[in-house]
Amino acid sequence: NAGVTQTPKFQVLKTGQSMTLQCAQDMNHNSMYWYRQDPGMGLRLIYYSASEGTTDKGEVPNGYNVSRLNKREFSLRLESAAPSQTSVYFCASRDRGTETQYFGPGTRLLVL
Amino acid sequence: GENVEQHPSTLSVQEGDSAVIKCTYSDSASNYFPWYKQELGKGPQLIIDIRSNVGEKKDQRIAVTLNKTAKHFSLHITETQPEDSAVYFCAVGPSGSTLGRLYFGRGTQLTVWP
Numbered sequence: 001n002a003g004v005t006q007t008p009k010f011q012v013l014k015t016g017q018s019m020t021l022q023c024a025q026d027m028n029h030n031s032m033y034w035y036r037q038d039p040g041m042g043l044r045l046i047y048y049s050a051s052e053g054t055t056d057k058g059e060v061p062n063g064y065n066v067s068r069l070n071k072r073e074f075s076l077r078l079e080s081a082a083p084s085q086t087s088v089y090f091c092a093s094r095d096r097g098t099e100t101q102y103f104g105p106g107t108r109l110l111v112l
Numbered sequence: 113g114e115n116v117e118q119h120p121s122t123l124s125v126q127e128g129d130s131a132v133i134k135c136t137y138s139d140s141a142s143n144y145f146p147w148y149k150q151e152l153g154k155g156p157q158l159i160i161d162i163r164s165n166v167g168e169k170k171d172q173r174i175a176v177t178l179n180k181t182a183k184h185f186s187l188h189i190t191e192t193q194p195e196d197s198a199v200y201f202c203a204v205g206p207s208g209s210t211l212g213r214l215y216f217g218r219g220t221q222l223t224v225w226p
Contacts, residue, residue: 004155031211031212033213040121040218040219041218042216042218043216044216045214050211050212090156096212099161099205099212100158101212101214103156104155106154106155
């Protein structure tokens with residue numbers, strides 16, 4: 001039982017490049033989330049998905065797109081990266097019964 | 113949306129002392145209040161949570177208290193140890209929701225000195 005996994009662990013991009021952050025969970029959770037973490041800003045929700053086939057915008061969705069590929073996988077795409085998107089990105093999934101969100105190890109993204 | 117404020121942003125204590133972190137929130141309909149601990153280089157992990165039908169919950173050295181009238185809740189860590197050093201986040205959300213969206217505070221960096 002790996003929990004929530006994220007790839008890659010670290011990425012450097014040039015302004016304007018695109019990339020997809022991958023997330024998968026093996027706990028059979030319906031809800032999944034993407035957050036970004038910046039110094040002094042806490043965790044801010046980018047997008048979330050209550051179930052397969054549905055996605056909703058969070059607090060800071062501009063510049064991002066998401067895909068809920070199936071129940072296990074929820075990807076985050078940056079179409080044209082900007083230096084303001086330099087951050088640590090966390091994916092999480094939620095146990096509906098306990099309401100606990102389980103976080104992945106994060107992806108550290110640097111946009112030059 | 114919900115507005116969550118967390119204080120202090122940094123906290124240094126001597127090993128064995130107690131640490132208290134406080135959060136306030138704005139939406140009186142919120143009724144789920146978890147606390148997460150984030151160790152360096154890792155994702156946040158739930159350490160304790162409370163729902164609005166109780167005023168206090170304790171798990172060994174950690175406890176959370178909730179004052180729904182005043183819309184604030186606190187994390188208490190007693191007999192602190194160096195391994196308690198981490199960033200702690202409070203969060204607020206609606207209990208029983210399908211979406212399960214949480215609003216996080218900005219975090220408290222706790223340092224426990226041996």
